[in-house]
Amino acid sequence: MATIARQLVDAIIGDFPHHKAGTRPVHTVGVGVSGHFKASECARSYSTAEHFQGQQVPVTVRFSNGAGSPVERDGWSDVRGMATRFYLANDAATDLIAMTLREFFVPTVKDFLAFCEAARQTPVARQSPWSKIADMLQLIRPSPDPIPGQAESGAAGSLAYANHHGPARSAVFDAGQIGAPVSYARATYDAVHTFVVTAPDQARRQVRFLWQPVAGVALVDPALPPVNAYLHGELRTRLRSRPVEFLLLMTIGETGDAFDDPTIPWPARRVRVTMGTLTLTKVAADQSANCEKISFNPCRLVPGIALSNDPILAARRDAYEVSREMRGGTQCPFAAGPR
Ligand code: HEM
Incomplete structure (x- = not known):
């Protein structure tokens, strides 16, 4: 019997008939970029995490398309x-994985397997005009x-699932009309889950993170015929003339908000703090090491x-x-944080 983790990965692969062994089963096409992060003045009063203390922290970012x-x-x-x-002192590091959807499709692992099915x-x-x-x-x-x-799609199955499973409705609806960004630098990326930050005075807060593009959000006109490959070239050209910047926003949850359920976005009227600025300066020269082979993990955290x-x-x-392991990614030298 496969482990739950293996079942989850196999379930995703099952949804993408064109999956190629040795690549990511989802978010397969991507581009690695490097730069740095600098925390805002107030960040350290919310979290003792090393990357929120104000020094310049080197980063690698991988932008990707969602499909497998x-x-x-x-x-x-x-x-x-x-x-x-975020690369920290003494070979430590921490990851933050985000996407252009503000909520997830399902609240539990069992539901995820059913959703993939x-x-x-x-x-x-x-469809013919008469029909x-x-x-x-x-x-x-x-x-x-x-x-x-496009010859195949999972949209009909996702819709049918959402018709019978209320928690999936919001994400299926939003994903159905998400569109294509004009640039990876012009989209908002949400880390979706709740995390717990600890302040120097030991105050613990339930929070959610969001990357807000300084260049603003812009989608391709859906009436135009789709172009296959433009996002990597656009990013290279953009970076030649100026850096790409994102603000890291942290929303602070309140009693009654969904802390353990990623299908439920929090109400809009919540305190939001700017935790820092990400400045991306160049497309990584080694796309194998800094994109294809790298392995991010949302649970790779540091104290704070x-x-x-x-x-x-x-x-x-x-x-x-x-x-x-399945795709031969580089083993991570950093200890994963506590579960
Ligand atoms: C049960 C839920 C989920 C499962 C089983 C899952 C599984 C996976 C797997 C297996 C990969 C490829 C990892 C690799 O080979 O390095 C991946 C990549 C990714 N996932 Fe998830 N995922 C889940 C939920 C989410 C959520 C909630 C988000 C939203 C933030 C997300 C965003 C991403 C992104 C952005 C990548 C690409 C990361 C990269 O560039 O390396 N996933 N996911």
Whole structure:
């Protein structure tokens, strides 16, 4: 019997029929970038974590497309990822993994396996105009046309799952209309889970993290035909003229907010603190070491920031390790934080 971690990875692979052995099963296409992070003046009063003390901390960031396919389909509507590694003193490091969706699809590991099963890709075809009219006469929304070149999709299965599982509705709805960013530098990336930060006075706060692009958010016009590969080139060109900056925002949860459930976004009216600025300066020269082979893990934390009791967050620790082993990723020299 496979471990739960292996079952999770296999379930993801099952959703991407074009998965290629030796690559990430999801967020397969990516680009590694380097730069630094500098905490804001107030950050250290919220967390004793080393990267929040104000010194300049080197970072590697991997931007990615969400799909588990090695084909670069930048123009397709898809979730995008931003995985950041902060390099600390004495060969320590900590990671923060975020995506362009503000909530996750399911609250438990069991639900994740069921969701993956439901979201298997099925063939998609353009609906005939007559069938569209027939649907509209019955007040049924006609199927959206497939993207040119798209033969399969997991959208129908995800929708059917969400119809019967309330917690998945928000993420399935948001993912369905997420679109394609004009640049990896022009999207907001949410770390989704709750973490617990400890202040110098030992005050513990439940928080969520978000990367806000200084350049602002911009999507490609969905009416334009999708372009396959533009995001890596756009980033290289952009970095030649100026650095790419993101603000790290930390939202502080209040009593009654969902601390252990990543499917529930917190109310908008919460205190939000700027924890620092990320400045990316160049596309990493070695894309094998600093992108393809690197292995990020959301549970790789340092004192001053800890996991919440979110079961999805806990499950990701071993799932990412199993995936790293399967694809021959570089073994991480840093001890993973407490569960
Ligand atoms: C049970 C839930 C989840 C499972 C089983 C899972 C599994 C995985 C796996 C196996 C990988 C590839 C890891 C590697 O080979 O290095 C991955 C990558 C990734 N996941 Fe998840 N994931 C889950 C939830 C999430 C959530 C909630 C987020 C939102 C922040 C997320 C964002 C990402 C991103 C951005 C990457 C790409 C990381 C990189 O660039 O290396 N995942 N996920």
